[in-house]
Amino acid sequence: MTYKEQLTTHFNNISEVCVPGLSLDCVIFGFHETRLNVLLLRWKGTDEWCLPGGFIVKDESVDVAAGRVLHERTGLDRLFLQQFHLFGDAVRYDREDTWRRQKMPMPFGSAAWPERTISVGYYALVDQLKVTPMADFMSDECSWWEVNELPSLLYDHKHIIDVALRTIRVQLSWQPIGLNLLPEKFTIPELQRLYEAVLGRPLDARNFHKKIMGLNILIRMDERRTGKAHKSPYLYQFDQERYQRALINGDLSFV
Amino acid sequence: MTYKEQLTTHFNNISEVCVPGLSLDCVIFGFHETRLNVLLLRWKGTDEWCLPGGFIVKDESVDVAAGRVLHERTGLDRLFLQQFHLFGDAVRYDREDTWRRQKMPMPFGSAAWPERTISVGYYALVDQLKVTPMADFMSDECSWWEVNELPSLLYDHKHIIDVALRTIRVQLSWQPIGLNLLPEKFTIPELQRLYEAVLGRPLDARNFHKKIMGLNILIRMDERRTGKAHKSPYLYQFDQERYQRALINGDLSFV
Numbered sequence: 452m453t454y455k456e457q458l459t460t461h462f463n464n465i466s467e468v469c470v471p472g473l474s475l476d477c478v479i480f481g482f483h484e485t486r487l488n489v490l491l492l493r494w495k496g497t498d499e500w501c502l503p504g505g506f507i508v509k510d511e512s513v514d515v516a517a518g519r520v521l522h523e524r525t526g527l528d529r530l531f532l533q534q535f536h537l538f539g540d541a542v543r544y545d546r547e548d549t550w551r552r553q554k555m556p557m558p559f560g561s562a563a564w565p566e567r568t569i570s571v572g573y574y575a576l577v578d579q580l581k582v583t584p585m586a587d588f589m590s591d592e593c594s595w596w597e598v599n600e601l602p603s604l605l606y607d608h609k610h611i612i613d614v615a616l617r618t619i620r621v622q623l624s625w626q627p628i629g630l631n632l633l634p635e636k637f638t639i640p641e642l643q644r645l646y647e648a649v650l651g652r653p654l655d656a657r658n659f660h661k662k663i664m665g666l667n668i669l670i671r672m673d674e675r676r677t678g679k680a681h682k683s684p685y686l687y688q689f690d691q692e693r694y695q696r697a698l699i700n701g702d703l704s705f706v
Numbered sequence: 707m708t709y710k711e712q713l714t715t716h717f718n719n720i721s722e723v724c725v726p727g728l729s730l731d732c733v734i735f736g737f738h739e740t741r742l743n744v745l746l747l748r749w750k751g752t753d754e755w756c757l758p759g760g761f762i763v764k765d766e767s768v769d770v771a772a773g774r775v776l777h778e779r780t781g782l783d784r785l786f787l788q789q790f791h792l793f794g795d796a797v798r799y800d801r802e803d804t805w806r807r808q809k810m811p812m813p814f815g816s817a818a819w820p821e822r823t824i825s826v827g828y829y830a831l832v833d834q835l836k837v838t839p840m841a842d843f844m845s846d847e848c849s850w851w852e853v854n855e856l857p858s859l860l861y862d863h864k865h866i867i868d869v870a871l872r873t874i875r876v877q878l879s880w881q882p883i884g885l886n887l888l889p890e891k892f893t894i895p896e897l898q899r900l901y902e903a904v905l906g907r908p909l910d911a912r913n914f915h916k917k918i919m920g921l922n923i924l925i926r927m928d929e930r931r932t933g934k935a936h937k938s939p940y941l942y943q944f945d946q947e948r949y950q951r952a953l954i955n956g957d958l959s960f961v
Contacts, residue, residue, distance in 0.1 A: 515796075534791065537789055537826050539768025569725065
């Protein structure tokens with residue numbers, strides 16, 4: 452089957468089994484070595500990138516559909532997954548320009564190309580080391596990109612990422628952002644790097660340490676992080692119950 | 707034209723000019739004399755109530771459509787209006803039961819009844835005294851109901867109101883909830899009543915006074931609220947610039 456035939460089959464199938472005119476786009480955030488990243492797909496045969504996304508089967512809950520798309524890309528289940536915005540502008544992006552950049556063989560055989568697609572945005576927070584990014588037949592590559600150094604993006608996906616990033620900044624004090632982006636055990640400097648990466652600015656180390664310790668939401672392990680020459684900082688875990696309470700109380704604000 | 711003919715014309719028109727399968731529902735919050743209220747419509751010839759809502763014209767932005775619906779119900783423009791959730795469950799409510807309760811002459815002549823409707827929820831915050839509630843041809847009455855004493859609601863609108871209420875509770879510290887629900891000038895006790903109504907619990911008057919004054923976001927007027935026998939409390943306005951800054955900093959948390 453040629454690529455054009457594959458696309459035709461794919462979109463004919465979508466028009467038959469999916470809710471028309473509504474798509475979903477997922478901003479999957481990962482954190483690794485001081486960097487906040489998003490998972491992107493490179494469109495087949497191009498240098499253009501896009502967010503993982505998909506459509507909603509006619510009898511499927513929208514939230515379930517988002518979980519399915521994320522599972523397809525990351526292999527993970529039970530991700531921390533949140534709706535954050537409906538992108539419903541009458542004209543979301545220049546379609547002709549997008550088709551040209553993604554080298555879409557338009558018009559291909561599908562009668563199913565809707566005039567307008569409204570998209571619901573989800574963000575997910577994952578421990579990046581647990582993820583094996585997987586491309587699909589429309590893409591050559593699936594990989595992590597730092598939020599400050601994004602490649603050329605198709606559709607309105609730059610805007611969608613910007614809105615997602617603003618959302619997690621605001622929600623840092625009342626959603627379990629840290630819990631979901633960090634591995635189970637982490638050092639205080641690693642936690643500070645995460646807050647800095649999300650907020651996009653440095654925090655004073657002494658104030659951060661004082662505030663975090665004052666919240667009483669961390670449990671110190673007996674282990675230390677080894678491998679560094681000059682010091683071996685202790686590892687910590689979140690005290691889940693106290694962490695949840697601090698989130699509800701809005702105590703985690705570092706803004 | 708009979709009611710059934712009106713309905714048929716209405717829904718045929720919608721299926722012709724609107725985005726299929728997507729609706730919007732608006733939770734319009736108003737505040738009056740210590741009570742937090744929502745604006746509801748009573749379905750024609752029944753004692754069943756529902757939220758104002760509508761559909762999105764094919765070339766209309768979803769946000770613009772929400773503003774249009776709110777204008778139709780309240781007469782107001784430039785409302786504080788926020789998307790808060792997409793209600794996308796595969797089965798949102800028992801349709802047969804809902805049609806029976808709303809005495810819908812089903813099946814009526816419209817071929818346009820979609821199998822499933824996904825709805826995007828908006829909340830609006832209005833100064834209740836500025837609103838003249840307006841019913842439409844499908845309703846007998848449009849009026850305010852206190853959030854704790856809601857009547858029998860159609861569809862999944864009880865759930866939508868619950869989610870909207872949870873949303874404004876969480877957002878009380880970083881969205882201008884107070885600014886939009888209060889008249890321009892207000893007393894400190896009136897502001898406290900608003901916070902209590904949104905949070906659903908009493909706050910200590912002395913602590914509230916101390917905290918609000920400490921934030922430096924209010925400007926005291928020369929006027930006082932007169933008409934009460936025993937005292938005449940001063941009127942205040944928000945210092946808009948400082949208020950916005952406090953919202954950004956998350957300083958307004960009373961949770």
